[in-house]
Amino acid sequence: MENPLPTTAPKLNLAGLSKKDYDGAPSTLCKGCGHNSISSQIVQVAFELSLRPHQVIKLSGIGCSSKSPAYFLGMSHGFNALHGRMPSVATGALLANHTLRAIGVSGDGDTGSIGLGQFKHLMRRNLRMVYIIENNGVYGLTKGQFSATAEEGLRLKYAGENPFPPVDLCLEALVAGCGFVARSFAGDAKQVRELLKAALSHRGTAVLDIISPCVTFNNEDDSPKSYGYGTKHEKPLHELGFIPPAEEIAIEPMQPGEYRLVELHDGSRIALRNLEADYDPTDKTVALRRLLEAQEKQEFITGLIYYNPHRPNLAEVEGLHTPLAHLSPEQLRPSPAALAAVLQDYA
Amino acid sequence: MSVLEHAQMAQPAIQSPIVNDFSLVVATANGTGSQTANLTLLRSFFKLGIPVHGKNIFPSNIQGMPTWYHIRVSHQGYVARKPSEILVAFNPATAQEDVAALPSGGVCLYHTEIKNLPQRSDLVYYPIPAGEFLAGMDIPVKRKPYLANMAYVGVLAWMLDLPLEVVAEALGAQFAQRAKLVESNLEVVRRAQAWAAQNLQKRDPYRLEPMNKTEGLILMTGNEAGALGAVFGGVSVAAWYPITPSTSFMDALKEFLARLRKDEQGHPTYAVVQAEDELAAAGIVMGAGWAGARALTATSGPGISLMAEFVSYGYYAEIPAVIWDIQRVGPSTGLPTRTSQGDLLFTYYLGHGDTKHPVLLPSSIEECFEFGWKAFDLAEELQTPVFVLSDLDLGMNNWMGRPFDYPNQPLQRGKVLSAQELEALGYFARYKDVDGDGIPYRTLPGTPHPMAAYFTRGSGHNEQAQYSERPEDWVRNMARLARKFETARKRMPPPVIQAHPQARIGLIAFGTTRYAIEEARDRLAERLPTSFLRLRALPIGPEVGEFVAAHERVYVIELNRDGQLCAILQNELPELASRLYPIAYLDGLPLTAQWVLEELLKREALQ
Ligand SMILES: Cc1ncc(C[n+]2csc(CCOP(=O)(O)OP(=O)(O)O)c2C)c(N)n1
Ligand code: SF4
Ligand SMILES: [Mg+2]
Numbered sequence: 001m002e003n004p005l006p007t008t009a010p011k012l013n014l015a016g017l018s019k020k021d022y023d024g025a026p027s028t029l030c031k032g033c034g035h036n037s038i039s040s041q042i043v044q045v046a047f048e049l050s051l052r053p054h055q056v057i058k059l060s061g062i063g064c065s066s067k068s069p070a071y072f073l074g075m076s077h078g079f080n081a082l083h084g085r086m087p088s089v090a091t092g093a094l095l096a097n098h099t100l101r102a103i104g105v106s107g108d109g110d111t112g113s114i115g116l117g118q119f120k121h122l123m124r125r126n127l128r129m130v131y132i133i134e135n136n137g138v139y140g141l142t143k144g145q146f147s148a149t150a151e152e153g154l155r156l157k158y159a160g161e162n163p164f165p166p167v168d169l170c171l172e173a174l175v176a177g178c179g180f181v182a183r184s185f186a187g188d189a190k191q192v193r194e195l196l197k198a199a200l201s202h203r204g205t206a207v208l209d210i211i212s213p214c215v216t217f218n219n220e221d222d223s224p225k226s227y228g229y230g231t232k233h234e235k236p237l238h239e240l241g242f243i244p245p246a247e248e249i250a251i252e253p254m255q256p257g258e259y260r261l262v263e264l265h266d267g268s269r270i271a272l273r274n275l276e277a278d279y280d281p282t283d284k285t286v287a288l289r290r291l292l293e294a295q296e297k298q299e300f301i302t303g304l305i306y307y308n309p310h311r312p313n314l315a316e317v318e319g320l321h322t323p324l325a326h327l328s329p330e331q332l333r334p335s336p337a338a339l340a341a342v343l344q345d346y347a
Numbered sequence: 348m349s350v351l352e353h354a355q356m357a358q359p360a361i362q363s364p365i366v367n368d369f370s371l372v373v374a375t376a377n378g379t380g381s382q383t384a385n386l387t388l389l390r391s392f393f394k395l396g397i398p399v400h401g402k403n404i405f406p407s408n409i410q411g412m413p414t415w416y417h418i419r420v421s422h423q424g425y426v427a428r429k430p431s432e433i434l435v436a437f438n439p440a441t442a443q444e445d446v447a448a449l450p451s452g453g454v455c456l457y458h459t460e461i462k463n464l465p466q467r468s469d470l471v472y473y474p475i476p477a478g479e480f481l482a483g484m485d486i487p488v489k490r491k492p493y494l495a496n497m498a499y500v501g502v503l504a505w506m507l508d509l510p511l512e513v514v515a516e517a518l519g520a521q522f523a524q525r526a527k528l529v530e531s532n533l534e535v536v537r538r539a540q541a542w543a544a545q546n547l548q549k550r551d552p553y554r555l556e557p558m559n560k561t562e563g564l565i566l567m568t569g570n571e572a573g574a575l576g577a578v579f580g581g582v583s584v585a586a587w588y589p590i591t592p593s594t595s596f597m598d599a600l601k602e603f604l605a606r607l608r609k610d611e612q613g614h615p616t617y618a619v620v621q622a623e624d625e626l627a628a629a630g631i632v633m634g635a636g637w638a639g640a641r642a643l644t645a646t647s648g649p650g651i652s653l654m655a656e657f658v659s660y661g662y663y664a665e666i667p668a669v670i671w672d673i674q675r676v677g678p679s680t681g682l683p684t685r686t687s688q689g690d691l692l693f694t695y696y697l698g699h700g701d702t703k704h705p706v707l708l709p710s711s712i713e714e715c716f717e718f719g720w721k722a723f724d725l726a727e728e729l730q731t732p733v734f735v736l737s738d739l740d741l742g743m744n745n746w747m748g749r750p751f752d753y754p755n756q757p758l759q760r761g762k763v764l765s766a767q768e769l770e771a772l773g774y775f776a777r778y779k780d781v782d783g784d785g786i787p788y789r790t791l792p793g794t795p796h797p798m799a800a801y802f803t804r805g806s807g808h809n810e811q812a813q814y815s816e817r818p819e820d821w822v823r824n825m826a827r828l829a830r831k832f833e834t835a836r837k838r839m840p841p842p843v844i845q846a847h848p849q850a851r852i853g854l855i856a857f858g859t860t861r862y863a864i865e866e867a868r869d870r871l872a873e874r875l876p877t878s879f880l881r882l883r884a885l886p887i888g889p890e891v892g893e894f895v896a897a898h899e900r901v902y903v904i905e906l907n908r909d910g911q912l913c914a915i916l917q918n919e920l921p922e923l924a925s926r927l928y929p930i931a932y933l934d935g936l937p938l939t940a941q942w943v944l945e946e947l948l949k950r951e952a953l954q
Contacts, residue, residue, distance in 0.1 A: 025813070054799060057638075057792045070802055070814065077792035078802040079637060081630065082656055088586075088627040092634025092642060095584045095618045097793050100638070118630070121623040321614035324583040325639030325791060329758050331616050332581030332641070333720075334607040336753045342575060342603070343750045345520075346565040 014050035022046045024071040034186035034212030035065050035134045039072045041189055042103065045196045046073060056101045057093055061086040061115055064141045065107035065134035084115025087122035090129055097323040098315035101200065102129035109139045112148035112167045123176035126204035128313040133169055136214035137225040144217030151224050158217060170305055171291050173207040179308040180206035183301065185230045186213065191302060197242035203265035204313040230300060237279045237303035238272040265309045272304065281307045362452065362552040367397045367422035369553045371433035374445045377405060377412045380493035383521060384500050385416040389745060390517035391509055392420055393566050396558040400426035402744050407684045413441045422558060427862035428937045433553060435499045436461060454551045456502055471551040475502050480538040486531055497532050501539025507555045511537060565750055569741035572712035573671060574600035576719015577643055578607055581758055584642035586620045586631035591683050592739040593645040593673040625650035629657035636667040637803060639791035641723045645671035648690050651697065658732050659698030660805045667726035671735045673742040676935050685935030686739035688858055688906040694734040695885050695915060701825060705835045706734045706885040708857040712748040720754050727761035729835050730786060740937045741859045762788045766796040777801040777812040778824060785831030832886060839884035844894060850878040853898035857882040857912060859937060860904055866940035875951055887919060895923045902950065904930045904943065
């Protein structure tokens with residue numbers, strides 16, 4: 001049901017909804033958990049962009065992070081799938097109806113270990129969805145074991161010392177062919193929001209690897225995935241601002257070369273004010289080198305690391321037009337004459 | 348020894364003619380292209396109007412390993428596997444054992460390049476100098492080995508009285524009327540036949556005579572029939588990971604979809620995805636079913652293992668899905684190119700926690716087609732994963748059948764609420780049993796109504812689909828799912844019963860074992876009359892218990908070691924369990940009527 005446009009109530013967006021309409025059930029996650037702040041940014045962004053809730057689907061795997069779709073967009077269909085298997089469910093759902101907007105939420109365990117295979121193949125297929133990894137370096141839900149993104153040598157009370165090097169999920173996305181690779185920090189609400197908006201406008205899979213501290217198992221200040229560390233060490237590659245399709249550029253005039261406008265698939269743009277000289281997020285080699293460098297130096301870089309809107313998404317590759325879920329009985333079942341013609345070949 | 352000397356060796360005298368009743372086996376090496384020649388033979392017999400069936404019995408290697416193609420010709424219409432009286436020996440590696448396997452009075456047609464062919468005085472031998480027939484023909488060297496196989500088609504045409512026009516027709520169908528290919532193949536057949544007519548003397552009793560028993564019938568594999576059925580069931584999303592013997596199901600599906608499913612502007616109205624594994628294939632099917640598209644996957648035993656977690660999920664979250672299991676011999680790789688009925692227990696109960704699933708059990712190409720579309724109606728009506736359990740024998744071999752009936756009912760899309768219906772109801776609870784049949788109502792993502800959304804989860808939930816750990820919510824929900832399964836029981840295709848008025852003994856089976864059983868029953872009609880119930884689905888309906896109750900003893904015949912169906916029936920009919928006896932056997936080959944007959948006589952102490 002489309003609600004009528006607001007006349008007087010200023011707190012309604014273009015969809016006629018208030019911000020509260022984008023809430024979900026109350027969160028059952030720990031107070032202060034990074035995942036909660038990401039949920040609130042999703043609510044804020046959905047409100048600001050006037051998303052129609054019924055056109056959105058929320059998907060997740062299993063984990064504390066994957067529980068969070070229950071805590072935002074209560075008027076959108078949700079699918080809390082199996083551990084590490086959200087990409088395949090999203091693939092099926094969006095093949096059935098490619099006009100839906102999909103927001104997927106996963107964890108570092110869900111994506112980086114049990115689901116790494118599906119994650120990589122999701123990138124290959126370039127399904128049009130936002131894929132958020134709420135990355136805390138541990139398995140929150142199963143009580144604090146190291147995940148595959150935990151730093152080598154990290155010491156935690158419960159898990160002990162981690163002897164293995166981490167998997168960098170942005171690197172994995174990048175080499176698997178993802179055209180929208182971003183890293184952010186749950187403590188940097190504004191950046192999370194702008195990246196989310198841009199991700200929702202992307203043509204294919206948009207990966208947001210958001211460092212999201214687990215206050216219960218991995219939040220000592222010396223741990224790179226803690227609030228304290230993140231706040232102190234975050235190194236944004238750029239400041240960024242999302243500009244919806246119809247809007248004039250509202251950013252302040254700047255010297256040429258100081259900012260870059262990147263056109264997104266649906267006509268919206270993202271303005272990037274470089275903080276790091278000459279970082280070009282449309283150059284894959286640059287992105288790759290920067291990620292490797294950051295890994296080596298243990299730098300916490302954030303921002304839109306790589307952007308390329310040119311690869312068609314899965315629905316485009318499949319040539320889909322009418323959503324398959326909306327086909328009429330006549331479109332679904334060929335005629336008796338068609339059956340007879342096929343059988344003729346086997347007579 | 349020259350070819351002609353060989354042909355004139357002392358050989359058994361001619362017996363009285365045996366018309367339209369024999370089995371022949373073509374022994375070749377895998378990858379030599381004998382399939383074309385074999386299918387040409389099969390189609391030729393079929394076009395002559397004689398009931399026929401072909402079985403490819405092959406190892407899992409791609410090239411160089413032995414392959415046996417069995418063709419049974421039976422004027423009575425029997426299609427079960429039967430040891431062959433006629434051998435085409437084209438594989439030197441297996442010639443020794445192939446010749447040894449022939450019964451006395453059998454016929455051996457052999458490639459003259461095979462050295463040390465065993466000589467048996469009780470066989471008729473015909474040489475085939477296959478290379479000679481290609482001499483002077485303008486064909487690429489690469490294609491020569493393929494064409495050489497046509498030589499045995501030619502010699503058999505001479506031996507069996509198979510008219511060349513019929514062979515030409517069969518070749519036309521085989522090569523989709525591509526004239527050049529038809530002509531070059533036919534030329535070899537022609538030369539071989541002419542050579543045989545001139546140089547060989549017929550000494551065997553086997554002959555073909557035209558009949559009219561295949562008029563109006565079709566010849567198709569079960570996988571093709573199932574895929575075609577799925578297309579007429581409106582399949583829109585298919586995901587899979589290659590595995591023998593299900594691969595040809597997906598190949599056929601892709602072909603039929605490309606041919607039959609485009610919209611007015613030429614856009615495909617389907618999507619087929621080769622997934623990264625069966626786990627992903629199952630996930631794609633669940634996602635698509637949840638979002639309102641008819642979705643299927645096809646696999647075999649090992650793939651079913653990987654789908655287990657999603658199938659549990661689908662049962663509990665109530666998502667329609669269709670899963671074809673073309674059974675092969677497992678565990679693990681097992682005998683990947685051999686047939687079995689080993690996944691019945693596994694699929695029926697697949698999953699962790701309390702789970703059980705409707706399982707369709709086709710035995711013929713007609714049933715593959717019918718269950719192909721019906722599976723979607725059942726899955727959507729019942730909102731649950733539905734299995735279709737075929738097997739390698741049915742799926743990969745060519746079977747005769749009646750042209751398929753067009754679906755006799757419109758698509759049954761189940762209880763899906765639209766925005767208007769939600770508005771009228773003013774209330775929506777995803778998992779509430781509104782109608783008392785255990786089946787709740789669902790909504791599809793994208794439904795423009797503020798009440799439409801619900802949260803799908805594998806975790807405990809109440810009627811509103813909210814997270815719940817309350818014991819009474821769990822119990823109520825599981826009781827409703829059990830009630831839904833009782834509804835399923837009433838909607839599954841009923842068994843087919845062939846009752847014999849004097850029978851004290853009943854037989855129960857499912858799938859392709861029926862052919863050996865039906866033939867054995869005919870042969871036992873006097874000595875041991877039996878009634879036969881052929882199950883076409885699980886869960887069983889009331890007919891099964893009534894059938895068991897009406898017989899002193901009931902043998903449950905199946906192609907596995909432990910008697911899986913028998914165990915299920917004993918479990919579901921505890922008061923009748925002592926009447927049920929398994930006859931379970933698996934060696935990778937389809938059952939023969941002889942084996943079934945002897946086993947029954949032994950069990951009944953009549954032998
Ligand atoms: C097949 C399977 N194996 C194991 C589990 C147990 N499990 C649940 S959540 C989880 C780890 C989640 O870690 P992560 O994705 O990082 O999420 P977080 O809780 O940290 O947000 C595990 C191992 C499961 N649910 N399913
Ligand atoms: S355990 Fe960690 S990840 Fe889970 S809810 Fe608590 S803080 Fe968040
Ligand atoms: Mg985690």
